[in-house]
Amino acid sequence: MAGIRTARRYIFPEGRFTLGMRASRIMQHSNAYLLIAAFLFLALLPVFWMFSNAFKTLEQMRITFPIQWFPNPVTFENFADGWRARDWLLHLRNTLMLAVFVLIPTMASCILAAYAFARMRFPGSELLMMLNISLMLMPDFVTMVPRYVMMARMGWIGTWLPAIIPSMLALNPAMVFVLRQFFRAIPNELSEAARLDGCNDLVILWRIIIPLAKPILALQVVLITSWAWNDLLFPLLYLKDKSMQTITLAMMGFIGSRGDTQWGPMMAMSVLVSLPMMGLSYYGQRYFTEGFTLTGIKG
């Protein structure tokens, strides 16, 4: 019980912030440090374990007791074995192609739609925005089968068209909504001044709105790239062909192909697959808070 009481006391920031010497403050917060350490230990353990085991020999991985925290000796065999098992460069190329093929047309079409919703007056705009919001909440599975049949009938399976064409048609209601919220927050005076100078809407969009919306656009780049890196359903349906498989699909085969599980190569490939995304997400995270505060979750 004492533990819970301490936890409760130290979780809450207010009133715990007294002036004093640095050392005394650290002492005062020792319990908070303990809790944070425990939380970080649990949260980071899998990540640490992935890195640690990527450099272990198989014999070392087999030892469960006492726990072998660090690889000794360090081996790079796992990376070599894992790399040879599949054509990872091809899968990387496919992942990047998917990201680009979705990102560029989605950006173009969603920015146009969001601009119309945010900065233009036209009959039915509220109604269409309501429609957009309800489409946001609709499970993807509802449209999955008919879309697949439609694309199969048009002979698009085995091509990149299922990624490109819907993206050209702003098929991302969440992005339309978020961009619209963001565009709306940009002061009207700027675009009105530009209009008086004779700029039309496209110029205003290109010269004023897009530069000011850079943070949220950067966030969308991060989100779509990480979607291409993470998504399983789309590649399972449309990129089944060996030459088109993305990294996630290749990893699925890699994980699933274990008769006698190749833990070492699996950990090594997990590290390799994760590193670029960890970097990108880290870069993207500073946009998250900004995105959430400016897109107005708060009413």
Next chain:
Amino acid sequence: MTSPLLSAPQPGLGPAEDPGLLNRLARGRRFRRRMLPFLFLLPWIVGVLIFQAYPILDSFYHSFTIYDGFQPAKWIGFRNYVNLADHDYTRKALTNTFIFVVVSVPGGLVVGLLQALLLNVKVRGLQLFRTLALVPGTVPVAGAASVLLFIWSPSIGLLNTFLKILGFPKGQAWLSDPVMVKWVFIVMAIQGGIGMLIFLAGLQNVPQELYDASKIDGAKSIQTLFTVTLPMLTPYTLFNLLTSLIGAFQMFSSPMLMTGGGPAGGSTFYGQLIYENAFRYFKMGHAAALSWILFVISMVIVVAVFRTSASWVYYEGGN
């Protein structure tokens, strides 16, 4: 906006000498101005019609048929809906999903909130702790899936080693136990949500004056939590609740990668059920019915949450 029509040299009468022409030109400009939003919206409108409206209607129709996607569909009325839980496999997936949603959504909210509160204590090194706490969320699902498989592994997994240290030498089969396996996914979902990030953003927006006032009133920390912090966080709670509910019903990737739904359907959830009906057994009519049930359930929950939200969500500065 300078119109090319106006600047072009006019043959015969100029616009100044012909008021009719001027009116016609102005009307044309007004018309184009009025059509312009729809021009911007054109891709969106076409996309909604072709890739949203048509598929929705199509799947609604086919949910009343036997359909493999290629042969003509055969009308069978409500049988897809009535026979829903006929198969043991389907029943299992429905129960799994129900338990998953009911446990992981509230669990994830509570854990995410606690994590955010913990990372909001003003201690030295806070920025570093926050950065570290965000690291696990940046690991892509494929990497996470394989390391978690390893950690939960019965023979050489870290978890059974910890159990052994704590005095349970037998350990658990975890992912190879058909009853246990769904709980593994529930624990992973509770622990690894992005709720923390959003709560943390929300905590930064709670005005310090409220804390000060509460302190002057002599409130204890725990009272401040319930009278200040939690009410001020409700908009973020609403957002987290909705996104995690919708996400929980559609959970797909991690069980697909880690267990393929096994053993014995123990980790088959709703998304995989729809996927397999459609693309493994080619029972697309049945899959359509399943997805419509998901649609209706999601919508009922979303509407219910929104309806009740007025009574428990507090917006600073009014609604």
